[in-house]
Amino acid sequence: MLSRPRLARNSYRSRLRKLKPCSARRLIPLRVKCRGISWREDASNLDTQYLRNRLRQELIPSLRHRYNQRIVPQLATTADILREESEALQCWATEVFDREAVVEGSNVSWNVDTLLSLPAGLQKRLLRLSFEKAALGNHRLSAKNVASIMELLSTGNSGMSLETGFFR
Numbered sequence: 001m002l003s004r005p006r007l008a009r010n011s012y013r014s015r016l017r018k019l020k021p022c023s024a025r026r027l028i029p030l031r032v033k034c035r036g037i038s039w040r041e042d043a044s045n046l047d048t049q050y051l052r053n054r055l056r057q058e059l060i061p062s063l064r065h066r067y068n069q070r071i072v073p074q075l076a077t078t079a080d081i082l083r084e085e086s087e088a089l090q091c092w093a094t095e096v097f098d099r100e101a102v103v104e105g106s107n108v109s110w111n112v113d114t115l116l117s118l119p120a121g122l123q124k125r126l127l128r129l130s131f132e133k134a135a136l137g138n139h140r141l142s143a144k145n146v147a148s149i150m151e152l153l154s155t156g157n158s159g160m161s162l163e164t165g166f167f168r
Contacts, residue, residue, distance in 0.1 A: 093125040
């Protein structure tokens with residue numbers, strides 16, 4: 001009995017996948033209707049007070065018209081590449097963290113020389129990972145926080161501190 005809903009769900013997903021190549025967003029409702037799927041338009045999709053709608057209705061058409069007709073597929077390809085590389089970097093960071101970080105309870109310590117010997121992108125990922133391991137709850141470091149920590153580490157000065165925004 002459990003396989004039936006899964007089969008129906010997978011069938012629905014496969015129908016949606018077939019719609020993805022449709023390059024003109026305005027054609028999607030027509031293609032959906034032709035396949036016997038009911039279409040529902042959310043009124044908020046037209047409201048440009050939302051960033052996602054300004055991107056869809058203003059920025060993307062402008063980029064397509066002024067710079068590159070194929071901007072959307074190129075952005076999608078770039079996003080896929082960045083996602084894959086981010087996943088690889090996360091795996092590498094996890095391996096280095098498990099090997100090099102000293103974790104005692106909620107404290108994470110690093111040999112600064114070891115950390116600074118790594119590529120900058122990996123250092124930043126390790127700082128974020130260290131903070132996530134040490135922080136309670138769902139807190140993240142901003143890019144500004146990471147840059148401040150990197151600057152602090154590179155100066156070699158002791159007794160310095162920085163605010164992460166964690167204790168707001």
